[in-house]
Amino acid sequence: VSSLGRIQRTAVRLFAGRGFAATGIREISRGAGLNSATLYHYAGGKEELLAAIMRTCLTELVQAGVDAVRPTDDPAVQLVRLVRTHVAVEAVNPLTARVTDHEVRSLTGTNHTEIMELRDRYESLFRDVLDRGATSGQFHVTDLQIARLALIEMCNGVSNWYRPGGRLSVPELQDRFAELTCRMVGSREVTGAECAPDVDVPHLDSEPVDDPAEVLA
Amino acid sequence: VSSLGRIQRTAVRLFAGRGFAATGIREISRGAGLNSATLYHYAGGKEELLAAIMRTCLTELVQAGVDAVRPTDDPAVQLVRLVRTHVAVEAVNPLTARVTDHEVRSLTGTNHTEIMELRDRYESLFRDVLDRGATSGQFHVTDLQIARLALIEMCNGVSNWYRPGGRLSVPELQDRFAELTCRMVGSREVTGAECAPDVDVPHLDSEPVDDPAEVLA
Numbered sequence: 001v002s003s004l005g006r007i008q009r010t011a012v013r014l015f016a017g018r019g020f021a022a023t024g025i026r027e028i029s030r031g032a033g034l035n036s037a038t039l040y041h042y043a044g045g046k047e048e049l050l051a052a053i054m055r056t057c058l059t060e061l062v063q064a065g066v067d068a069v070r071p072t073d074d075p076a077v078q079l080v081r082l083v084r085t086h087v088a089v090e091a092v093n094p095l096t097a098r099v100t101d102h103e104v105r106s107l108t109g110t111n112h113t114e115i116m117e118l119r120d121r122y123e124s125l126f127r128d129v130l131d132r133g134a135t136s137g138q139f140h141v142t143d144l145q146i147a148r149l150a151l152i153e154m155c156n157g158v159s160n161w162y163r164p165g166g167r168l169s170v171p172e173l174q175d176r177f178a179e180l181t182c183r184m185v186g187s188r189e190v191t192g193a194e195c196a197p198d199v200d201v202p203h204l205d206s207e208p209v210d211d212p213a214e215v216l217a
Numbered sequence: 218v219s220s221l222g223r224i225q226r227t228a229v230r231l232f233a234g235r236g237f238a239a240t241g242i243r244e245i246s247r248g249a250g251l252n253s254a255t256l257y258h259y260a261g262g263k264e265e266l267l268a269a270i271m272r273t274c275l276t277e278l279v280q281a282g283v284d285a286v287r288p289t290d291d292p293a294v295q296l297v298r299l300v301r302t303h304v305a306v307e308a309v310n311p312l313t314a315r316v317t318d319h320e321v322r323s324l325t326g327t328n329h330t331e332i333m334e335l336r337d338r339y340e341s342l343f344r345d346v347l348d349r350g351a352t353s354g355q356f357h358v359t360d361l362q363i364a365r366l367a368l369i370e371m372c373n374g375v376s377n378w379y380r381p382g383g384r385l386s387v388p389e390l391q392d393r394f395a396e397l398t399c400r401m402v403g404s405r406e407v408t409g410a411e412c413a414p415d416v417d418v419p420h421l422d423s424e425p426v427d428d429p430a431e432v433l434a
Contacts, residue, residue, distance in 0.1 A: 018238040018323075019235070019236030019238050020236070021236050021238070105235075141396075142393060143385075145384075146393040146394070147397060149378055150374070150394070153370055153373070153374025153375075153377065154367040157366065157369075157373065157374070158370075180358075180364060180367055183400045
């Protein structure tokens with residue numbers, strides 16, 4: 001892992017635990033085993049660091065979403081593949097996902113604008129697929145905007161409660177969400193086989209680290 | 218509004234804006250127009266204040282949920298009434314709801330235990346209704362636990378994006394969520410008329426305050 005990668009992973013862990021505003025740049029440098037000047041050299045100020053974390057997460061999410069919709073023109077399969085991908089990103093990267101979901105409020109100026117644009121670009125993948133499915137008569141929803149927001153929030157929620165090694169593997173979790181999604185938009189049931197192979201999702205979180213000394217090792 | 222009420226409303230606004238850990242007790246007293254000793258007398262320390270805010274929110278949510286399921290034995294109507302109530306609480310009290318959703322991490326010891334128990338009690342209302350609807354054959358869901366978590370997260374999300382005075386009134390928003398909910402659990406469609414009257418939800422947030430000076434008036 002590069003110095004910047006180590007800085008970002010340390011920052012994500014601290015931002016997820018106490019929030020961005022409560023985390024000092026000094027804690028981050030200590031956690032990453034660097035002095036503040038070196039951290040500043042690699043990562044800029046604290047807001048730049050937050051923006052970089054969110055930019056990486058959303059850029060990867062957009063890319064994974066584009067990969068999810070590409071292999072087919074069938075809106076039902078595309079929607080399920082989008083949901084399966086989003087669920088996996090949240091399940092595999094709960095800390096990064098939570099920071100990205102909750103800390104938009106902490107960004108200012110061009111950082112805020114840029115991150116909101118990336119979020120809009122991601123949401124537009126859902127919007128396009130929902131629109132086409134409704135137009136083609138495959139989806140039956142009174143309000144596509146509310147369906148989109150409800151779907152995305154239900155996927156975002158995974159980072160709050162999913163624990164790896166629990167009752168469900170990620171593919172099983174994806175299957176459950178596929179069922180709920182098809183039902184919600186009044187689509188035919190899309191099978192897991194129709195969606196295979198799932199998009200490979202990026203691993204953005206560090207491995208769980210309980211002891212800060214491990215970060216320094 | 219009592220001094221304690223004013224303290225809690227100021228604290229909710231600050232916790233929602235910057236997070237609990239980044240908010241100082243002095244900012245809260247300043248915002249509430251009291252000195253720190255007076256604030257301490259009414260509200261105890263900062264964690265006590267957060268616990269009180271979350272206790273009030275969750276106690277009201279449990280009470281509203283109990284009121285939602287009471288008038289009928291039909292699980293389909295009960296589930297929709299639960300969702301309609303939750304959606305309204307989130308739409309009317311976005312700041313309190315966001316703090317209650319996100320700041321469990323900031324509680325320790327008995328505060329943490331107590332708030333987790335209240336959350337469990339609330340979720341058990343959904344669990345009971347989903348179980349009975351599945352047993353009676355009215356709901357068709359592979360995984361009731363995942364359906365419950367997805368439903369609650371999709372409702373929680375309302376506080377992130379709903380704006381009063383926008384395209385949808387609260388009752389319209391409730392209708393949209395009722396449709397999505399029935400679909401998701403494979404239930405018959407429950408009409409708004411079957412759910413009337415909706416539960417009166419508590420108003421916990423203060424009116425929007427842009428200028429802190431208004432809080433002092």
